[in-house]
Amino acid sequence: MAIRQAAWVARCVGRGESSPLSPDDLTALAAFLRTRALARGELLFPAGSAPPGVWIIQHGRVELSVGAGRRRSVVHVLQPGDVDGDIQHLLDMPLPYTAHALDEATVLFLAAPDFEQLLGQRLTITRRWLSSVAERLAASQHRVIGLLGRSLTEQVAQLLLDEAVVDQVLLPQRTLAAMVGVQRPSLNKVLKEFERQGLIAVRYAAIELIDRDGLYRLLEANPA
Amino acid sequence: MAIRQAAWVARCVGRGESSPLSPDDLTALAAFLRTRALARGELLFPAGSAPPGVWIIQHGRVELSVGAGRRRSVVHVLQPGDVDGDIQHLLDMPLPYTAHALDEATVLFLAAPDFEQLLGQRLTITRRWLSSVAERLAASQHRVIGLLGRSLTEQVAQLLLDEAVVDQVLLPQRTLAAMVGVQRPSLNKVLKEFERQGLIAVRYAAIELIDRDGLYRLLEANPA
DNA sequence: ACGAAAATGTCAGCGCGATGACATGATGGG
DNA sequence: CCCATCATGTCATCGCGCTGACATTTTCGT
Numbered sequence: 359m360a361i362r363q364a365a366w367v368a369r370c371v372g373r374g375e376s377s378p379l380s381p382d383d384l385t386a387l388a389a390f391l392r393t394r395a396l397a398r399g400e401l402l403f404p405a406g407s408a409p410p411g412v413w414i415i416q417h418g419r420v421e422l423s424v425g426a427g428r429r430r431s432v433v434h435v436l437q438p439g440d441v442d443g444d445i446q447h448l449l450d451m452p453l454p455y456t457a458h459a460l461d462e463a464t465v466l467f468l469a470a471p472d473f474e475q476l477l478g479q480r481l482t483i484t485r486r487w488l489s490s491v492a493e494r495l496a497a498s499q500h501r502v503i504g505l506l507g508r509s510l511t512e513q514v515a516q517l518l519l520d521e522a523v524v525d526q527v528l529l530p531q532r533t534l535a536a537m538v539g540v541q542r543p544s545l546n547k548v549l550k551e552f553e554r555q556g557l558i559a560v561r562y563a564a565i566e567l568i569d570r571d572g573l574y575r576l577l578e579a580n581p582a
Numbered sequence: 583m584a585i586r587q588a589a590w591v592a593r594c595v596g597r598g599e600s601s602p603l604s605p606d607d608l609t610a611l612a613a614f615l616r617t618r619a620l621a622r623g624e625l626l627f628p629a630g631s632a633p634p635g636v637w638i639i640q641h642g643r644v645e646l647s648v649g650a651g652r653r654r655s656v657v658h659v660l661q662p663g664d665v666d667g668d669i670q671h672l673l674d675m676p677l678p679y680t681a682h683a684l685d686e687a688t689v690l691f692l693a694a695p696d697f698e699q700l701l702g703q704r705l706t707i708t709r710r711w712l713s714s715v716a717e718r719l720a721a722s723q724h725r726v727i728g729l730l731g732r733s734l735t736e737q738v739a740q741l742l743l744d745e746a747v748v749d750q751v752l753l754p755q756r757t758l759a760a761m762v763g764v765q766r767p768s769l770n771k772v773l774k775e776f777e778r779q780g781l782i783a784v785r786y787a788a789i790e791l792i793d794r795d796g797l798y799r800l801l802e803a804n805p806a
Numbered sequence: 807a808c809g810a811a812a813a814t815g816t817c818a819g820c821g822c823g824a825t826g827a828c829a830t831g832a833t834g835g836g
Numbered sequence: 837c838c839c840a841t842c843a844t845g846t847c848a849t850c851g852c853g854c855t856g857a858c859a860t861t862t863t864c865g866t
Contacts, residue, residue: 373672373673376672377702424727424730425731428855429731431727431730431731433723433726433727433730444716445716445719445720445723446720448597448600448712448713448716449597449713449716449717449720451720454720454723454724454727455727477709477712478601478705478709481702481705481708484705484708484709484712485701485702485708487712488672488701488708488711488712488715489672489673491712491715491716491719492668492669492672492673492715493673494719495669495715495718495719495722496669496670496673496675496678498719498722498723498726499657499669499678499722500678501722501726502657502722502725502726502729503648503655503657503678503679505726505729505730505763506648506655506656506657506729506760506761506762506763507649507653507655507760507763507764508763509852510852510853530812530813530814531813531814532812532813532814536730536731537730538730539729539730539731539732540731540853540854541853541854541855542813542814543815543816543817543853543854543855543856544852544853544854546814546815546816547815547816547853550815550816560814562812562813562814562861562862562863563812563813563814563862563863652825733822734822734823754842754843754844755843755844756842756843756844764823764824765823765824765825766843766844767823767824767825767826767845767846767847768822768823768824770844770845770846771823771845771846774845774846784844786831786832786833786842786843786844787832787833787842787843787844
């Protein structure tokens with residue numbers, strides 16, 4: 359059972375091609391993984407705390423946000439398979455954002471000393487972790503490029519394309535607005551315009567993508 | 583000589599504490615490093631190309647930008663010691679931005695197969711590279727947080743603090759504007775306001791920070 | 807089945823940043 | 837030393853997104 363979890367983590371973290379994990383690696387990883395269940399809305403960690411280890415989302419989603427109230431911004435929404443806490447542990451810095459479960463969720467946890475031990479002894483795991491962090495950096499750079507000097511329309515189109523899981527974005531408009539750093543009425547206006555153009559369908563706490571290509575065309579018209 | 587270069591790279595890439603490099607590691611690294619000189623304004627690589635390897639800035643600065651003309655955005659300005667090209671190589675993706683030398687510059691180059699070989703065989707180097715990519719991811723997340731839902735004033739204050747080298751930001755306002763995705767007149771207005779408040783001094787193609795704490799206070803007033 | 811909580815839809819007015827233009831000032835190569 | 841080039845300083849106009857407020861619709865716990 360623990361091995362099954364470890365194998366699943368191995369599929370999620372980084373790219374397999376570059377560095378396949380041996381059964382031995384999986385055993386070592388499996389020995390360290392712990393499970394934690396989260397209720398909807400529960401706090402996983404607060405901003406400013408030191409990460410006690412690494413989390414890997416197993417089921418459900420976890421929202422990373424900074425600020426509160428009208429000035430709340432959503433940095434990222436972790437999906438199953440996503441990893442967090444490792445960066446801040448590696449750099450010995452506090453977590454810059456707060457993490458709340460968006461749904462009922464379960465996360466796997468790898469304590470800091472155990473994570474250290476894996477990285478210090480197992481090249482294949484370290485190599486895989488490198489590609490995992492590289493993926494996240496590429497995504498973050500993509501996000502920066504998407505935010506710089508683009509109209510709200512373009513930003514929203516990119517956000518929907520990036521966040522869609524099988525053409526569904528299961529987030530309320532309040533959260534989507536916080537992901538582009540904009541107020542909800544402004545976002546709503548763009549969404550209704552997209553809906554009028556037949557690009558999306560607006561549901562309750564969800565967006566359905568109808569015409570991916572149409573959304574994509576809004577971006578490549580101005581590749582920034 | 584080559585060893586000296588390798589030792590310098592070792593000081594720049596990632597954190598030393600976590601994974602000191604052996605003389606052996608340095609020799610292996612030194613064997614692969616090549617030097618390339620760039621004239622002011624010269625193209626290092628164009629957006630959309632596949633990275634032939636990894637670059638490490640030795641002297642001068644290199645600007646990473648997307649788009650052109652009025653819609654040009656500056657993703658980052660590489661300083662001596664900064665690394666680029668590794669992410670896209672690891673993920674087998676094209677470079678999302680164009681790189682131009684801002685000054686006369688020299689870069690060290692590590693060809694892709696050689697980089698692969700180091701990562702596949704030397705745990706200490708891989709471990710160090712992991713912390714280097716982690717640093718960049720933390721910086722990129724910091725940038726995203728700084729862009730989301732913040733007034734232009736706050737964004738500019740953070741930009742100046744982040745980009746200052748010994749209290750000097752040696753970039754023209756046109757470039758600074760492209761770094762926050764804003765037009766130059768808008769940036770100029772904020773800068774003049776800062777100057778009036780005695781926070782900075784505006785020079786020719788340069789900003790001098792006079793009152794770091796004052797700038798910082800503009801940020802913590804609204805931690806976003 | 808009902809009511810509280812949450813999410814969406816919408817509006818008027820206000821302020822900030824975009825736009826495009828032009829004048830002035832600094833720099834450095836020939 | 838001059839002049840082309842680049843950078844800064846500034847302005848009037850326009851449009852987008854913020855503000856905050858309110859009505860309506862959907863969901864879900866009891």
